[in-house]
Amino acid sequence: GNFYSLPLCRTTSYYNSFIPSTIKLWNNLDVEIKHSSSLSISKSKLKNQNIPKTCKHYSFGNRKENIILCQLRNKASYLNAHLFKDFLTADSQCTNCGSESEDNIHFFS
Incomplete structure (x- = not known):
């Protein structure tokens, strides 16, 4: 299901930075969102997800x-x-x- 592994994160600040955070969010998405046939369908499915807000x-x-x-x-x-x-x-x-x-x-x- 398009699972990506995290890069080596030696510090907490890097672990919480853009790339690792994006990979974690992507990996937690439902498979049907990842394999949506169009961007508009992906967006509509994402609206129903509980995605954490940034600080x-x-x-x-x-x-x-x-x-x-x-x-x-x-x-x-x-x-x-x-x-x-x-x-x-x-x-x-x-x-x-x-x-x-x-x-x-x-x-x-």
Whole structure:
């Protein structure tokens, strides 16, 4: 029935990200929805399904704010600690105050 296996998810944030979440949703669909003869039939069958809603905070505000929030949540922002983790900068130190690690906690403190 078109079952897809999840990729290796080493972190909770990746496990809850788009691709793994989409695979989990697809795998939980009824077979008759997956094999519908047209898009309109699939949509009408989907309306009768109980599909979980995403967290309301993930789509609050404008697009730019959502992108920044997503980057901070996934530790993939332009903060030095995040760049250092991905080997994109020489150190994780804050350039403004000299703190040892420029991460989410430092940024919002």
